[in-house]
Amino acid sequence: MISLHELYATGKSIREIARITGHARNTVRKYLRSNGIPEPRYGQKRGSKLDPFKPLIDQFMAQGIFNCEVLLHLLRDQGYTGGITLIKDYVKPHRPPRKIPAVQRYETKPGYQAQVDWKICEYVDLNGEVRKIPVFAMVLGYSRMMYIEFAKRCDIHSFLRCLIHALEYFGGVPKTMLTDQMKTVILGIGDDRKPRWHPLFEDFAATVGMVPKVCRVRRPQTKGKVERAVQFIEQNFMAGRRFTDVEDLNRQARQWCDEQNRRIHGTTGERPIERLAQEKLGVLPPADRLAKYRFEVRKVSRDGFVSYDGVRYGVPWKYSGRDVKVRDINGFIEIYREQELIAQHKKQHRSRTLVMCEHQYANLSTAQGYAYPKPQGIRIPVQDVEVRSLDVYERLMEVGT
Template sequence: MLRSQTVNTIHDLHQQGKTVQEIAQKLEISRTTVRKYLAHPEAVIPKPRPPRPSKLDPFKEQITRWVMEDHCINCEVIYARLQPMGYTGGISILKEFVHPLRPVVAGHAPVQRYETEPGHQVQFDWGEFTYEQEGIIHKFYGFTAVLGYSRMRFVTFVKRCDTPTLIRCLMEAFEYFGGLTRSALTDRMKSVLLEMQENKPRWNPRFADFMVSIGVTARVCKPYTPQTKGKVERTVSYVKQSFWAGVTFTDLDDLNRQAHRWCERINSRVHRTTHARPVDRLEVEKLQPLPQAFAWERFATEERKVTWDGYVSYDGVLYGLPGTLHLAGTTVQVRERKGVLTVWSQGQEVFAIEKRPRSQESVPHPEQWTGIPSASAIRRAGAPLGHQQQAPQVQSRALAEYDQYCGVSAGAEVGA
């Protein structure tokens, strides 16, 4: 097949009046070729080549499911998942295939970036993460925290997002970072801020006590301006796109182990904004030291009432307590730290057990009924007791005897 430039020259010479032989001699081609292109000008259009097989072909169906069903659009994540499945190609052809499948992103107005000094601020927020189990949709709450200067990120997943859980997640985040910042910025959530009264915040009492005790200033962003805490907003979105989409796990503990490994990888990569690794910039943060002993641990406890059959409920799981403790019907303090559930009563640690990650589970204690009498014995022992005795015997007397005893005669009574 001739090039289009040569074919154009053939038609140009023919319009100038040149013969077929003259055109063939000038272009050094055969007369048959000249006649062919003069008779069929469309022959210059090349036929499309059949598509060549790609290393990505065996995986395109799986990639489409990840993008369309799990909404995983991060090519780096998809690329990492394909490699254990046998994919040996590059990431460029992967990006070319995924790009048309991505949803259209609406534009937004630019926002000025707000940077903070080292050790000054941590931003935290919640996100809802849905998952499917046996065809039923459930959800976890993902707690995300990011240091403003170094961009160190921390993620953990829990079953609830109340104030005690928020405080526990903040404690885990500060421990992961290795210290405290001078301030913390978040949304106007009820677990942090109850309301604004005359432009003055009325903080959640438990949250306020925690922040004051550890010396961290609490701040909330203005209403309807999530851009104020854009670092954590972007992190929540990044967690959903890069970690959550298509993730598989057996239980909550397994999920959090995967999340911890993911944080280690992300914090070791060069950040696109700072052009440095967060783990390297963390050394410049110079965070304040963590409180020790009771000043720190007391905020990780929650009050629970022990049922009359000796169970204490925590995160949807019933834990049986030893019967020798005699805690049925009393209020105890429960603390979850690093996978261990500890029960305190009157300031003393009385019981500890490994936390179960699955809800709707009951964990009886082997000695739960040791020393506990049966219900029938308790009823017998506590039932009021009365006493029956024989009635006294009364002697029968004639009425005249009573008259004589009283000094009254029968005749006097008649005369009167």
């Protein structure tokens, strides 16, 4: 503020000094009347209701108690009448950083473990509505080879189909497979605290020679490799992804997996595709042994259609009301009755699509809608009926008597 006197001594007016310094004219006048800068006058500092209890808070914090709700309760027992805000302001600079328990890094041996999981992603449909779609992810623990596949359902049949495709992509079977307690494959936990696996999955695991294991509850870091992978899918692959249907999305996902598996991994410093050769995976069973895990049972409707992934596929009308087996393979939907292939369609991806089969209703009107003829009698001409004399019937009556 000395500069105000200097400016005034040079002949500047109060108005000019106010304009130059940005102070109000009354402020300039007040300081010009004084010989120097007046000492600020501070009000007497009021004490806080918390002051008498601060030593007690220090004792609680030394015991590791930093929860302000708990501290408020403890201080009120000692006569504190203030609020929780005073406690929070006092504790904040003393609060230690959040403790995150350390974990041991777990590296798997070659060929020993794979980790699997589902992830729900979102996309915007043609009508601008947000839709959800599940994606299956599998990562080999040693090489970090990754496989993903999108599906319309998270049921056991979709899971097994994706799992078979993953094993085919990797070219073999790991010794163990780690999963969380997903309802797809685990029906519950028994009294012995062991998982009750879905019978179909348990049979599949035995067929391919893979031991299923479940990670500890609320310990997602146990299968951290696939956890990071599913986050990477959402943030890297799915973000801004443009596709026409699920088939197109999976075609792009396969190409993306190929690219990622050829890149140097941030943890191992090597390419997953090169480390895959060191996995030495078990031999995948032949296709005929895996064929039964690709089938799902469906019932044919009265009008001769089978519903599969939201699409209705036609079969010959004579199978209406019967159970058939359906499988999704190589871009086609195959429908079997017993061991017979009764219909084959190119897979459709648009929901509510109706696909007719050739000669679906052939001879339907003639048979009146029945696959098998009704029981009927046979009328014959009169001359074909044997004519017997009355003596024959009289002799039969005598025998009966």
